[in-house]
Amino acid sequence: MSRPKLLALLCLAMAVASALAVEPRPLAIAIHGGAGVIDPAKMTPQRAASYRAGLAAALDAGYAILERGGSSLDAVTAAVRTMEDDPQFNAGRGAVLNHEGDAELDAALMDGHGPRAGAVAGVRHVRNPVELARLVMERSPHVLLVAEGAEEFALEQGMVLVPRGYFRTEARVRELDEARQTEALQLKAAAPGATGTVGAVALDRAGHLAAATSTGGLTNKHRGRVGDSPIVGAGTYADDASCAVSGTGQGEFFIRQVVAYDVCALLQYRHLTLAQAVREVIHEKLRASGGEGGVIAVDRSGNIAMDFNSVGMFRGARDSRGRRDIAMYRDAQ
């Protein structure tokens, strides 16, 4: 090879290397704090500010992990844990109460790399169900553990169980009383947040996708009722080959439509964009079946989609292109 040619090649190689250096792989995270009939009329400015602060804390906790090179799995775990600990959301402390007055918690997370997954349902004494779901994924050969068996596993893993009273807040006790009076086992929230399932999806620097979802389910629900959140494919799904999705809404409809997986299947097999896939599932398929709710999703290029067919969905998105927003209703308020 002649000298000028070699030089030209070298220059080209350096140009490519520097182009790669200035354009690192995209990072993205999206979170939700539930969808449902959140009557905007009942949303006082103080309340709205408080929800926004809660969402921002979860969003930034997750994003900080991505920014320092952490995994999407760690990011979604941290974001969901933050909302589980925040009593205004329907997960962990402050979860809605079942007919007997207890919080019964479900959670799942999925690592798009593998893919692998872990989930728990019907637990009543685990402070952070998403962490137990993660232990199921990482320390057991199983995917789903339920009720007492899941708590036995928690103890074996050295988790400290908490009394049921830890989860109960005054607001949720009041909601249950109201629901019992009307015997409305429903989505029509007596107060904002009653269907406030929480979730997160993320893309990390290594190109891995992850999704996590956690919930207390429905106010006044039948003991033992499990919704879509801990069901891999329904409320939670992630695959590095397609996308990561977390859902919130009327869980029974999400299970029957296999909503989270369907979004990824449409993306992968029908070659729809993420926004199109989410729109088709939420506004066509789910709506046609009578189901209400929304999903957040992120694909391998870092595109984020957040869509819902309910009045509102508490949500937030942040990415490495500088986007950072929190919204509650349709017009991004």
Add this chain to the structure above:
Amino acid sequence: MHSKPSGSANRYAIAIHGGAGAVPRAMLSEQREQRYRAGLEAALDGGFALLERGGSSLDAVSAAVRILEDDPSFNAGHGAALTRDGAAELDAAIMDGRQLRAGAVASVRHVRNPIELARRVMEKSRHVLLVGAGAEEFALEENFALVPNRYFRTVERQEQLECEQRGQRVSDLVPSSQGTVGAVALDGDGNLAAATSTGGMTNKRPGRVGDSPIIGAGTYAKNGVCAVSATGHGEYFIRAVAAHHVCAAVEYRGLDLQQAVHEMLHEILAALGGDGGLIAVGRDGQIVMDFSTEGMFRGARDSGGRREIAIY
């Protein structure tokens, strides 16, 4: 593996499975094999008789699965595999392809026919999945008579459990760790349905739930597409969203049902490291039964005159 060539549409059809796994031919005595075949025949014909009289696919899969649940040879209902604590913990699901209605129960210990409770969840509750004590509370509210857990336990399952706990590999001589039962059917009105019931893995951790009661993983039905029931290493089937994936491959990519089932078992699940089997029936009554294990207890019958029972 055993499918009718597409084009020869059947008005109605049913397929059943009694589990997939390592079934060493040499270890399966003639007498035993006869027992399994008789059990499969009873379930197959029980379901088919309903279709023949113009009954619904939903009734046909319920009936077939209930017969297998009552037969102690199979790992569901009476004769289910036992947990590490020596108890039976049962999971089941049913799905009606007509309106994508579904019902499921997991981790119940005192319900004689979990498939009937799953159906009741679908028809009488606003929910899809109920688990543990809450599911049994619902059973009582619906006037089910609960049975003691010992109803489910058989000497064979206890021996299997002891074997496993001593660290000896349990042969699937009695279909054990993977002996889930299931049925799929198409009725004369074009409605598809699927049902699956299981005791799960021998020596499983209490509270462990596999793919059987997970809509989309072990059980799925959608009119105009297909109905699927799975058996095998449940954790892999959950991650792969196996049953729904087969339907999505048919619906979105236009794959033939046989290709879709083959891809799931021999490419996707094989790559993940999981084995098992799937039975499926398509909108035209095409039956597909395939597995990546040594054998799968299975049967198929359709309005075109096909009737077969097979193990290997």
